[in-house]
Amino acid sequence: MSLLRLELVRQHLRDHGALPCHEERILRAWTRALPLDSGPVPPEDFFPARVRAALPGLAAELAGLARVRSEHMGADGSARLLVELGDGQTVESVLLPRDGVCVSTQVGCAVGCTFCMTGRDGLLRQLGSAEIVAQVVLARARRPVKKVAFMGMGEPAHNLDNVLDAIELLGTAANIAHKNLVFSTVGDRRVFERLPLGLVRPALALSLHSTRAELRAQLLPKAQRIDPAELVELGEQYARATGYPIQYQWTLLAGINDNDAELDGIVRLLKGKYAVMNFIPYNEVEGPAFRRPSWERAAAMSLHLYRHGILAKLRQSAGQDIDGGCGQLRARSIAQAA
Numbered sequence: 001m002s003l004l005r006l007e008l009v010r011q012h013l014r015d016h017g018a019l020p021c022h023e024e025r026i027l028r029a030w031t032r033a034l035p036l037d038s039g040p041v042p043p044e045d046f047f048p049a050r051v052r053a054a055l056p057g058l059a060a061e062l063a064g065l066a067r068v069r070s071e072h073m074g075a076d077g078s079a080r081l082l083v084e085l086g087d088g089q090t091v092e093s094v095l096l097p098r099d100g101v102c103v104s105t106q107v108g109c110a111v112g113c114t115f116c117m118t119g120r121d122g123l124l125r126q127l128g129s130a131e132i133v134a135q136v137v138l139a140r141a142r143r144p145v146k147k148v149a150f151m152g153m154g155e156p157a158h159n160l161d162n163v164l165d166a167i168e169l170l171g172t173a174a175n176i177a178h179k180n181l182v183f184s185t186v187g188d189r190r191v192f193e194r195l196p197l198g199l200v201r202p203a204l205a206l207s208l209h210s211t212r213a214e215l216r217a218q219l220l221p222k223a224q225r226i227d228p229a230e231l232v233e234l235g236e237q238y239a240r241a242t243g244y245p246i247q248y249q250w251t252l253l254a255g256i257n258d259n260d261a262e263l264d265g266i267v268r269l270l271k272g273k274y275a276v277m278n279f280i281p282y283n284e285v286e287g288p289a290f291r292r293p294s295w296e297r298a299a300a301m302s303l304h305l306y307r308h309g310i311l312a313k314l315r316q317s318a319g320q321d322i323d324g325g326c327g328q329l330r331a332r333s334i335a336q337a338a
C-alpha cells in the first residue's frame with residue numbers, strides 16, 4: 001500500500017466503510033499532528049468498528065510518507081530538516097522563525113536555474129499531495145505552523161495537481177489562512193489559469209530575478225518563456241482577484257542583476273502594482289561562480305525602490321549558517337553517503 005496522494009488516503013478510508021464525516025475528522029486530526037482518532041466525540045461513539053480497526057495501519061502508512069532523517073538548527077531560530085520519503089529519496093523542509101514552514105514539491109527540478117542547487121540534476125520525481133502535506137505534519141509535530149510556503153525543492157507549477165490538492169486540504173482541514181499559503185513559482189500560464197479557480201486560493205510569489213527577457217532566459221533556462229512585463233501583468237490580475245499582493249522574488253547576483261538598469265526596469269514594471277519585492281542575496285552553492293552583492297548595495301537597491309513607491313524587503317534565506325541554499329543539505333547528504 002502506498003498512499004502518496006490524498007485521493008488514495010480518502011479511497012483507503014472509504015474502502016474500510018468511512019463516510020465523508022469520518023474522512024474529514026481523520027484528515028483534520030492528521031494535519032494537526034494529532035492521533036488519527038482524536039476529536040470531541042469519543043472514537044467508539046463516532047467511527048464504525050471497521051474504520052477504527054484500520055486506523056493504526058493508516059497511521060503507520062502516513063508516518064512512513066515522510067520521516068526526519070536529520071535536523072539542523074540555525075542561529076536565527078529556523079531549522080532545516082532533511083526529510084526521507086517512503087522510497088528513500090530525500091527532500092528538504094525548513095521550519096521558519098514565526099510559525100512558518102517551507103516545503104518541497106518535487107525531488108529535483110526541471111527548470112535548472114543556474115544559481116540553484118535543486119535544479120542541478122533535473123527532475124527526479126514528483127511528490128504526491130500526501131507527501132507534501134506530510135511535511136507540514138512533521139513540522140506541526142515540532143512547532144505551531146500558521147504559514148506554509150511552497151518554496152522548498154521543486155517547481156510547484158510542474159506538479160500542479162498534487163500541489164493544489166495539498167493546498168486545498170491545508171486551507172480547510174488544517175485550518176491555515178489562505179493568504180498564508182504561499183505558492184512560489186517561476187511563472188507558468190497553467191498557474192494563472194488554475195489558481196483563481198480553486199476553493200482555496202493561495203498567495204503568489206513570482207521568482208522574477210530580471211526584468212530583461214534574455215537574461216531571465218539564461219538564468220532560468222527551462223522556465224516557460226513569458227516576457228517579464230506580461231508575467232507582472234498576469235500577477236497583477238491575480239493579486240486584484242484575491243486581495244493579496246504578489247511577492248516578487250529576486251535572487252541578488254553581483255554584477256548580473258544588481259545594476260541600476262534593472263532597478264529602472266523594476267520601477268517601470270512594478271510602480272502602482274499590488275506587489276512587494278523581496279531581494280534575497282545569493283546563497284553560495286558549489287559550482288557556478290556567482291557572488292552576492294554587498295549588504296550596502298542590496299540595502300541601497302531596496303531604498304531606491306522604496307523611494308519610488310515600491311515596497312521592497314531585503315531578506316536573508318532562513319538558516320544561512322546551515323547550508324542555507326535550497327537543495328544543499330540533500331546534496332551534502334548524498335555526497336557523504338557516496
Ligand SMILES: C[S@@+](CC[C@H](N)C(=O)[O-])C[C@H]1O[C@@H](n2cnc3c(N)ncnc32)[C@H](O)[C@@H]1O
Nearest residue numbers: 116151154155184185207249251282283325326
Ligand atoms: C528553491 S525555489 C522553489 C520555488 C520555485 N521553484 C521558485 O523558483 O520560485 C524558491 C526560491 O529560492 C531561490 N533560490 C534558489 N537558489 C538560491 C540561492 N542559491 N540563493 C538564493 N536564493 C535561491 C529561488 O530564486 C526562488 O525564488
Ligand code: SF4
Nearest residue numbers: 109111113116119154
Ligand atoms: S529556483 Fe526554483 S525553479 Fe529554479 S531550479 Fe530551483 S527550485 Fe527549480
